[in-house]
Amino acid sequence: MNTANNTSKTDSLNMDFSQRIVINTHMLEWDKSPAKGVWRKRLAREEAERGHATSIVKYDAGASFASHPHPLGEEILVLSGVFSDETGDYPAGTYIRNPEGFSHAPFSEQGCELLVKLHQFQATDIEQVRVDTHHTDWLPGQGDLQVMPLHQHLTESTALVFWPAGCQFQPHRHFGGEEIYVISGEFIDELGRYPAGTWIRSPHLSQHNPFVEQDTVILVKVGHLMIDE
Secondary structure, eight states: OOOOOOOOTTOOBSOOTTSOEEEEGGGSOOEEOSSTTEEEEEEEESSSSSSSEEEEEEEOTTOBOOOEEOTTOEEEEEEEEEEEETTEEEETTEEEEEOTTOEEOOBOSSOEEEEEEESOOOTTOOOOEEEEGGGSOOEEOSTTOEEEEEEEETTEEEEEEEEOTTOBOOOEEETTOEEEEEEESEEEETTEEEETTEEEEEOTTEEEOOBOSSOEEEEEEESOOOTTO
8 A cells, every 4th residue: 555654844744735645544553632532643734733634533432622713624524423512412424514713622422533624624615514424315426326415615525425336437537636535345446455444635637447346435525635735
């Protein structure tokens, strides 16, 4: 598996958007966060505690984070457990977007794991989003694929995609890049095999020919990784 980990003296990690990044997050160790009982696996970051960041975050049962804002937004997919804040309780399968100007004090009574993206909203994207993906309809996609749209703003689009066993998609190019998190099953292309828990970031104008051998669900974001980002 081709994995990049380009850390510099400024504590940045995987911030070269012209490179393809593949990380099996289950192979990473948990790092402490500033909050007791909250842990992180950092996939990309601009600086240690601010700016652009993509991470897997784990809350131990009863852990909480002090109230804080989200410059340029926060995007979350709840992977397991129940994530909570002042606005409600969000079980596994919930997709959340908190725009700039929103502040909260998150916590988890039973513990949870999240995919979290910080400081990556476009300036004009001010919509707050809550989607319970377990109670949202799948729509027909290309071929045998099923798609669950989660968010779209200008060129950027985010969705869940269900691939039935044996499905193969046509070769295609990613204008504005593509980011994938494999939720279940195994995603495959001519470059490798990606089990559940794998994060893949492919640059602007990259291309591949993906397929699956078993039922597979992925989170996909496209159109947000221009080279001059």
